[in-house]
Amino acid sequence: MSTTAPATGTAIGAPLDRIDGPQKVTGTAPYAYEHRSDNPLYLYPLHSDVARGRVARIDAGDAEALPGVIAIISHQNAPTLADARDRELSILQSDEISFRGQYIGAVIAETFEIARHAASLVGVFYDEEPHDAAFSPDRDDLYTPDRLNAGFPTDTEEGDVDEAFSSAAVTLDETYSTPLEHNNPMEPHTTVAVWEAGDLTLYESTQGAHTTRRTIARLFGLDRDRVRVVALHVGGGFGSKGLPHANTVLAVMAAQMVEGRPIKFALTRQQMFSCVGYRTPTVQRVRLGADESGRLTATSHEVVEQTAKIKEFAEQTAYATRTMYATETRRTTHRLAALDVSVPSWMRAPGEAPGMYALESAMDEMAIKCNLDPIEFRILNEPEDDAETGLPYSSRNLVACLREGAERFGWEGRDPTPRDRREGRWLVGTGVASGMYPVFRMPGSKARITCEENGSYVVEIGATDIGTGTWTALTQIAADALEVSVEDIDLRIGDTDLPSASVAGGSSGITAWGSTIFGAARAFRGRHGHNPAAGDTAEAGMPDNPDTENYAMHAFGAYFAEARVDEDTGEVRVPRMTGVFAVGNVINAKTARSQFIGGMTMGLGMALHEKSLVDPRFGHVVNHDFAEYHIPTNADVGEMDVAWVDEHDPHVNPIGSKGIGEIGICGSPAAIANAVYHATGIRVRDLPITPDKLLR
Numbered sequence: 001m002s003t004t005a006p007a008t009g010t011a012i013g014a015p016l017d018r019i020d021g022p023q024k025v026t027g028t029a030p031y032a033y034e035h036r037s038d039n040p041l042y043l044y045p046l047h048s049d050v051a052r053g054r055v056a057r058i059d060a061g062d063a064e065a066l067p068g069v070i071a072i073i074s075h076q077n078a079p080t081l082a083d084a085r086d087r088e089l090s091i092l093q094s095d096e097i098s099f100r101g102q103y104i105g106a107v108i109a110e111t112f113e114i115a116r117h118a119a120s121l122v123g124v125f126y127d128e129e130p131h132d133a134a135f136s137p138d139r140d141d142l143y144t145p146d147r148l149n150a151g152f153p154t155d156t157e158e159g160d161v162d163e164a165f166s167s168a169a170v171t172l173d174e175t176y177s178t179p180l181e182h183n184n185p186m187e188p189h190t191t192v193a194v195w196e197a198g199d200l201t202l203y204e205s206t207q208g209a210h211t212t213r214r215t216i217a218r219l220f221g222l223d224r225d226r227v228r229v230v231a232l233h234v235g236g237g238f239g240s241k242g243l244p245h246a247n248t249v250l251a252v253m254a255a256q257m258v259e260g261r262p263i264k265f266a267l268t269r270q271q272m273f274s275c276v277g278y279r280t281p282t283v284q285r286v287r288l289g290a291d292e293s294g295r296l297t298a299t300s301h302e303v304v305e306q307t308a309k310i311k312e313f314a315e316q317t318a319y320a321t322r323t324m325y326a327t328e329t330r331r332t333t334h335r336l337a338a339l340d341v342s343v344p345s346w347m348r349a350p351g352e353a354p355g356m357y358a359l360e361s362a363m364d365e366m367a368i369k370c371n372l373d374p375i376e377f378r379i380l381n382e383p384e385d386d387a388e389t390g391l392p393y394s395s396r397n398l399v400a401c402l403r404e405g406a407e408r409f410g411w412e413g414r415d416p417t418p419r420d421r422r423e424g425r426w427l428v429g430t431g432v433a434s435g436m437y438p439v440f441r442m443p444g445s446k447a448r449i450t451c452e453e454n455g456s457y458v459v460e461i462g463a464t465d466i467g468t469g470t471w472t473a474l475t476q477i478a479a480d481a482l483e484v485s486v487e488d489i490d491l492r493i494g495d496t497d498l499p500s501a502s503v504a505g506g507s508s509g510i511t512a513w514g515s516t517i518f519g520a521a522r523a524f525r526g527r528h529g530h531n532p533a534a535g536d537t538a539e540a541g542m543p544d545n546p547d548t549e550n551y552a553m554h555a556f557g558a559y560f561a562e563a564r565v566d567e568d569t570g571e572v573r574v575p576r577m578t579g580v581f582a583v584g585n586v587i588n589a590k591t592a593r594s595q596f597i598g599g600m601t602m603g604l605g606m607a608l609h610e611k612s613l614v615d616p617r618f619g620h621v622v623n624h625d626f627a628e629y630h631i632p633t634n635a636d637v638g639e640m641d642v643a644w645v646d647e648h649d650p651h652v653n654p655i656g657s658k659g660i661g662e663i664g665i666c667g668s669p670a671a672i673a674n675a676v677y678h679a680t681g682i683r684v685r686d687l688p689i690t691p692d693k694l695l696r
């Protein structure tokens with residue numbers, strides 16, 4: 001279906017086809033690996049086979065003798081970094097090994113095949129030391145981090161939770177767990193690095209060109225203006241490309257060593273399970289107390305999760321619990337186990353996704369204990385203001401989402417009795433959950449607008465489109481901000497030669513870059529009016545938004561799922577899901593719908609399939625490929641019904657939009673888990689819900 005461009009000033013909201021669509025479907029959109037590079041060399045990494053110790057000796061003779069091998073890199077000859085404080089990134093600076101899979105070197109060769117074969121010929125001898133890679137909530141060395149990811153406080157306490165819990169009419173005390181998971185975007189992490197006369201160019205698969213440049217320049221002691229990062233098209237990230245990882249450092253080291261020739265380095269799928277981040281496993285104890293009417297009097301959410309010894313990552317797992325419901329007393333805590341493992345990082349809705357699985361499963365259990373419909377139970381506990389900040393919500397339409405979703409899904413008349421509906425061998429049930437995702441506002445973006453000879457406008461901002469539709473959505477925003485049609489906008493993104501942009505993370509892109517483009521359009525019109533001359537230009541940063549001090553800003557969603565469970569085999573099918581979202585103004589109805597479907601599908605994977613199995617004896621992920629780490633495919637995904645409520649939020653940003661990249665996943669796993677309970681009468685409190693957990 002082709003959608004024609006809307007009239008001037010009405011671009012926002014239109015289901016415009018992707019501007020980059022034709023390039024992508026014809027295979028002409030250059031991804032990082034595909035940039036033309038003259039006479040390139042190929043890098044294949046060497047990973048540690050032990051989880052802790054030292055590299056005693058590297059026997060590279062056979063590899064070096066192979067025709068086509070240019071160099072073997074190890075800690076013995078790698079460049080010394082100017083800033084080695086970040087121990088995830090400061091690779092090859094010593095013989096020390098801190099986790100299994102850590103980069104201990106690389107082969108550079110004329111072809112990928114030679115590099116890979118040569119790597120297999122390198123003999124590495126270790127001084128192995130005992131390691132500790134076993135995550136457990138019962139460890140006696142759990143510690144309290146200073147802050148959580150994104151700067152959130154580690155613990156919160158409102159009122160006397162223990163007292164309220166012990167005197168509550170209805171109580172629930174359950175522990176939920178989620179496994180370690182890996183992001184797995186379709187395009188692997190990739191760098192093409194060219195180091196020439198002190199100038200470094202990176203064609204990089206990243207969620208942030210400017211953020212990558214900042215980190216690499218600091219590590220290698222380069223002036224920022226000597227480093228260029230190009231990220232024109234990116235095949236997904238889900239957070240794993242949000243912060244630079246050691247693969248980029250390794251590629252740059254190689255480029256520095258072979259100065260002049262480009263280095264190409266794309267991770268294999270298996271290598272993506274060792275050093276590009278992952279979602280931490282969690283163990284979450286949730287306690288809820290309510291009065292006779294079902295009003296929450298006590299809410300406690302205590303989380304144990306893991307981090308790496310070499311670098312702390314403290315996921316904000318109980319964050320959503322601080323704002324979801326009204327409760328008289330509340331406690332949220334986070335404790336970490338620091339292990340000899342690679343560093344966990346962002347994965348779509350880090351914190352909210354695993355946290356809301358626990359909270360929203362507990363809410364379902366509690367509704368049953370209170371004899372209330374799970375939707376009515378949630379609505380009964382809807383808060384007035386945001387308890388964490390004491391601020392009013394800029395907009396909060398969770399109730400509207402629940403009501404609209406109930407209507408679309410056909411919730412009315414649902415018999416809450418579990419294990420009551422069957423069709424042949426299939427036990428059938430339905431479930432609901434809520435979700436939230438905060439409106440993040442990342443600083444540091446700038447945009448430039450220039451009038452062209454033909455009267456069109458070049459709009460420049462170093463934003464990245466990681467497959468979400470940013471290119472199209474920002475074009476629509478620019479068209480409306482300049483009051484022209486989308487054909488008159490030539491948007492340029494994905495390059496540090498363009499004005500600085502914040503990372504495509506935390507669902508913040510449109511808020512940050514869209515606001516910035518709005519600010520630049522205002523500056524342009526203010527300076528040049530509505531009849532500018534060719535060459536007229538204006539540049540501006542993200543406008544201040546004083547409302548961020550006055551309101552709590554979050555997106556909300558309601559998620560519904562039908563689950564069918566084979567009574568004999570435990571197989572779970574999810575023939576349909578409904579998601580209704582309150583996300584402010586939707587910029588592009590078509591790409592937004594894709595984002596919601598993608599998020600819900602990832603939630604389906606989290607509910608039923610995804611689990612990275614760590615063997616603590618060796619410290620590595622055993623099922624490190626798509627044969628054994630299953631993500632949903634077409635055959636797993638049923639009907640995805642997506643809608644959003646009209647939400648006008650004048651406070652979030654000039655466009656009135658909230659982020660949509662992550663809200664889709666947040667409540668989906670719990671909705672499915674709750675549906676599985678309704679179908680079977682079995683409450684699975686440990687994701688993923690695999691068949692073994694449903695066979696009695």
Ligand code: MOS
Nearest residue numbers: 239347348505506
């Ligand atoms: Mo997203 S996990 O914030 O890159």
